[in-house]
Amino acid sequence: MDIGIGLPGHARWTDGTVLVEWARRAEARGFATLSVSDRLAWWTPEPLITLAAAAGATSRIRLMTSVLLAPLRANHALFAKTVATLDQLAGPGRLRLGLAPGLRQDDFELSEVDYGTRGAQFDRLLDRLATATTDDDPVGPRPATPGGPALLFGGTSKATLRRIAARGTGWIAGDATVEGVQDFTPHLRQAWADAGRPGSPRVVASVMYALGPDAEPAISDAIGSYYAFAGNEYAHYGISIAYTRSEQITAAIAAFDQAGCDELIFMGNDPDPAQVDLLAKAIDLNR
Template identity: 30%
Template sequence: MGLMLAPQGDPAEVVGAARRAEELGFDFLACGEHVFFHSPTPNAFVALAAAAGATSRIRLLSALTILPVYPAALAAKMAATLDRVSGGRFDLGIGVGGEFPAEFAAVDVPVTRRGRRTDEALDVLTRLFAGERVSFDGHEVTLDPLPLQRPRPPIWVGGRKEASMRRAGRFGDVWVPYMYSPEQLAAGLATVAASAAEHGRGPVEGAVFCWTGAGRDGPAARRAAVETLGAVYRQDFGPLADRYVPGGTPEQVVARLREYVDAGARSIVLVPACPDTDRAAMVELFAHEIVPALRSSP
């Protein structure tokens, strides 16, 4: 079970948050990113490098690196370096982005080509991580040093649409959708498995990215989650919360998260859906009540 760094938090707070997440026993710490967005957002490679230096056990997941905004070789170099800096604790989560077109314009990448660029980049990353020689405009190069993990750091493929499922089956070790119901997760994992079989690959694990609002006062926790997500995504989350956002008392949240586990999620990225002032208390609640209950589930 993993914890998401504050999505709109100050990167200067990463070190303290990472140390506390490790102390609390989370399996992994996740960090998202954007070049530009309508709220403060860090760069995952840089933030997780800071977290790596402050911790020794917890795994580190980029959730998600917006892969098409990077030259593929640069993304490979940064991922390999971070894997070595962390002692082989890095998991590369990738997504195609697109919800904020301005960041694609800023890096001179057509937003309409983001899916194709992502597939091309994953092919290049896979080959570079394996130590293969790769040709760029007639220049053959190899990645040096290679990632510490062999044959590569685990690759998590994010997304909600069928293209992400096919991409996970072809390239990924984990498929991690967001704003998904347990029923959607189970159906999507069947598509991922079919894609993996088509490409002669073994099983791809399931995960889910879950905004979660938990508190002793269940209705208040749910209201706070709806308000928080409404501000983040700039839309009314009231009609969506019960379907996509586990919320309520710790017992209610555990029951809902178990439905995701039953649907095939082997990892859950917990994202506190609450005001910044309540985040620390909710993280403690996750660690002391919700995560242990899920780990003890049959």
């Protein structure tokens, strides 16, 4: 199972160069993937711009949105151009797009994008993204990756299964639990088989972490405020399932591996780049 690391974009970062330093350290420490999350009504950095900076600061580590709120990108041709440009900057095979329709209505209100039709808009965007890989598309450039970057879809709905089976390479689960992965993957593999897809879908799970003496306050501050919109009960749940000790992290790796995950991504909650080194040490990446 691959191990990735997620930028602390939803935490209280104040200096964008810190996120670039996370990218450099993540590659130097041997993580398989660097991911970035997405929100509009928050201080989360714009994901594709952030990954462009990470692409320029690194050369090998894979880059992923985890997840991009796709329907907010209402100009589908411009989105396709942006993705193709980022794929060119990163180089073939490095970029993967984790995509989801989004849940927060305030993100859509601020974008002046209709929340109720976001699923249909999502599908139209995917159609346009596919067109961007063909020689007939007047919008350029073409992606560096043949066929365009790999697509993974978030969520557990029937529409998610449909999009994965028709267009995707797999599923990405945010704030994942082992039980949640075990519950959904049989439906995922069945949908994949029913569509006649060869092989098996990739399963990626992401979880929250912070390490060191200030881990628990960092988790409480970052996750508590991020999920406050859903009420105290949900915010406390998010805090409770985050990982703050090395032994929890090693146990999570074993459990998600046993559950059939292909990759586990630890999303940062403390902007200090030393968090990259602490995580690498906890899982002994450089052994």
